[in-house]
Amino acid sequence: xxxxxxxxxxxxxxxxxxxxxxxxxxxxxxxxxxxxxxxxxxxxxxxxxxxxxxxxxxxxxxxxxxxxxxxxxxxxxxxxxxxxxxxxxxxxxxxxxxxxxxxxxxxxxxxxxxxxxxxxxxxxxxxxxxxxxxxxxxxxxxxxxxxxxxxxxxxxxxxxxxxxxxxxxxxxxxxxxxxxxxxxxxxxxxxxxxxxxxxxxxxxxxxxxxxxxxxxxxxxxxxxxx
Numbered sequence: 001x002x003x004x005x006x007x008x009x010x011x012x013x014x015x016x017x018x019x020x021x022x023x024x025x026x027x028x029x030x031x032x033x034x035x036x037x038x039x040x041x042x043x044x045x046x047x048x049x050x051x052x053x054x055x056x057x058x059x060x061x062x063x064x065x066x067x068x069x070x071x072x073x074x075x076x077x078x079x080x081x082x083x084x085x086x087x088x089x090x091x092x093x094x095x096x097x098x099x100x101x102x103x104x105x106x107x108x109x110x111x112x113x114x115x116x117x118x119x120x121x122x123x124x125x126x127x128x129x130x131x132x133x134x135x136x137x138x139x140x141x142x143x144x145x146x147x148x149x150x151x152x153x154x155x156x157x158x159x160x161x162x163x164x165x166x167x168x169x170x171x172x173x174x175x176x177x178x179x180x181x182x183x184x185x186x187x188x189x190x191x192x193x194x195x196x197x198x199x200x201x202x203x204x205x206x207x208x209x210x211x212x213x214x215x216x217x218x219x220x221x222x223x224x225x226x
Contacts, residue, residue, distance in 0.1 A: 024099035027052065027077070027107055028070040034062055050107045052095075058115030058213050061155050062087050065111075074100035087111055088214060113214045119146040120210050124221035137226035140190035142172060143183060144210065151179035156212040158186045160198075165218075168206060169198060184210075199225040 030052050031040035043054040056062065064084040071077060078096045085093055093109040121144070123136035142158065150156050153174035160169040171194075172186035179185050188195060205222040 024072045024075050024101065025097045025103045025105040026072065026075075027095070027097060028072065029068075030054070030070075031068045032056060033066045033068045034060065037068065040068055045107075050105060051110055052107050053110045053112060055112050055114055056087065058113050058150060061150060061152055061213065063154070069095075071097070072099070085109065087113075115150075115213070115215070116148045118148045118210075118212060118215055118217055120208075120217040120219065121145045122219050122221050123208060123223055124219070126221075133221065135221075136223045138206070138208075138223050139226050140188050140195070142186045142208070144186070144208070145183050147182050149179070149181050149184050150212050151176060151181060151184060156184065156210065158184075159209045159211065160206045161209045161218065162206060163222075165209075167209075169194065171195070202226070 026047055027045055030043040030045060032043070032054060033040045035041065041054070041056065043052050045052050054065070056065070064086055067081060067085055069077060069081045076098045078098070088111075095107045095109070097105045097107065123138075123142075123144075125134045125136075126132070127134065138160070144158070151174070153176055156174060157170065158172040158174070159167045160172075161167050169188075171192065172188045175185040175187055190196075202224055205224060207219050207222055209216065209218040211217075
């Protein structure tokens with residue numbers, strides 16, 4: 001005779017509670033699509049602080065961005081995804097996200113330009129032996145040397161400023177044909193009335209300032225007009 005014993009056992013299972021974020025008034029993803037949708041540059045989104053940080057390489061030299069935005073189903077956004085976004089804006093660019101249930105959230109856009117540090121060499125030089133300063137004399141043609149320049153007149157501008165940083169003359173135009181990432185050439189109209197007035201005083205001190213795609217470099221040594 002064979003006896004069969006049935007054993008009853010109780011199995012304890014660990015239950016993990018899964019919480020799904022049901023928030024609809026949010027931005028799922030944000031990408032810069034100027035380089036093409038396949039090569040879109042995706043941004044970091046801080047949902048708690050409601051900040052979109054877009055990292056934009058400087059070599060694209062964009063003034064406006066085309067963007068692709070992914071939203072939850074039934075959610076809308078203003079401005080629309082078709083609107084061009086300025087890379088440089090006087091006031092923060094802001095989106096309003098509206099869920100189907102009417103709840104809203106506002107996201108601010110922060111554009112961070114990524115580029116190697118631009119180096120601008122001084123025009124006025126110092127004698128290593130005597131320490132004497134040789135003040136550079138500005139003319140209607142100025143050639144600057146350095147590195148990591150963006151040789152595009154639309155994004156790189158030259159200004160002559162006073163000791164307080166006020167822009168005195170900004171009508172120099174880049175000669176793109178003769179400009180490179182290491183050397184920039186700018187020209188201005190020597191017959192301009194303002195220019196003629198500036199060059200009358202040969203002793204007044206000025207500084208050269210280069211602005212390129214959000215970066216500002218100002219020479220530390222003064223110059224004068226020739």
